[in-house]
Amino acid sequence: MPDSLLNWFEEGADRLGTLLRDSAPDEPVWTWSEEQTVGFWVRMQIIEAAIHRWDAENTIGTPAPIPGEVAADAVTQTFQVMAPARRAWKQAPAGAGERYRFRRTDGPGLWTVHFEGEQVRLMDGGFDVELAGTASDLMLYLWQRIPAGDLDVQGDKDLIDRYFVLVPPI
Structure with a gap:
């Protein structure tokens, strides 16, 4: 170089x-x-x-690992900023009510994301599938650096692949 x-x-x-x-x-x-x-x-x-x-x-x-507070903010930013933008840029399919929960295991942090129609909303309540791991691992998964298999997955595992259909990579 x-x-x-x-x-x-x-x-x-x-x-x-x-x-x-x-x-x-x-x-x-x-x-x-x-x-x-x-x-x-x-x-x-x-x-x-x-x-x-x-x-x-x-x-x-x-x-x-990515420092916990940076990673936790990146997870929040993913749902507040990146997921809606990526859905619009890539014309992602409408959500059918899917609820994904991401649970941080190394500190406070719980994000439940609901896909309904064109909307992406952070919410409280139940989930269809939960992915749990450190803040760093959750961020790395959402940025497609590690597979879901590196996280603790509970619930409808068939929805895991659908997440990146609803939030297409850029």
């Missing part, structure tokens, strides 16, 4: 870091999401850096 490419990347990362540090989280900016703030980009960059750090470590050996 040419040094000039590495230097260009490092300069861009430094500029982005400075911009994010020097801006108020609620400052309006363009995003591809409904949330149009600097805070959106700060959150996205933290999540992206965590997942790609894991990817890099995974290519050369055993990756360290």
Whole structure:
């Protein structure tokens, strides 16, 4: 890899870091999401850096888990931001009432996601299938880095493959 490419990347990362540090989280900016703030980009960059750090470590050996609070926020962000966006971008099929529960085993965190028609809603209540694991493992599953078999699965296991039909990869 040419040094000039590495230097260009490092300069861009430094500029982005400075911009994010020097801006108020609620400052309006363009995003591809409904949330149009600097805070959106700060959150996205933290999540992206965590997942790609894991990817890099995974290519050369055993990756360290993603820190619990970052991973838990990434799980929440998946259902608040990414799942609705991916469904719209990929014209995913309508939900038929499927309820997926994701339960964190290494700290607080419980997310029940309901797919009804075009809607993706976080809710309380029952589930059709539950996937349980550390916050890191839940994030890695939702980002398609590990299989469902690495999690504790309860309920209708036939719905596991349907999740990525309802929330298509990008």
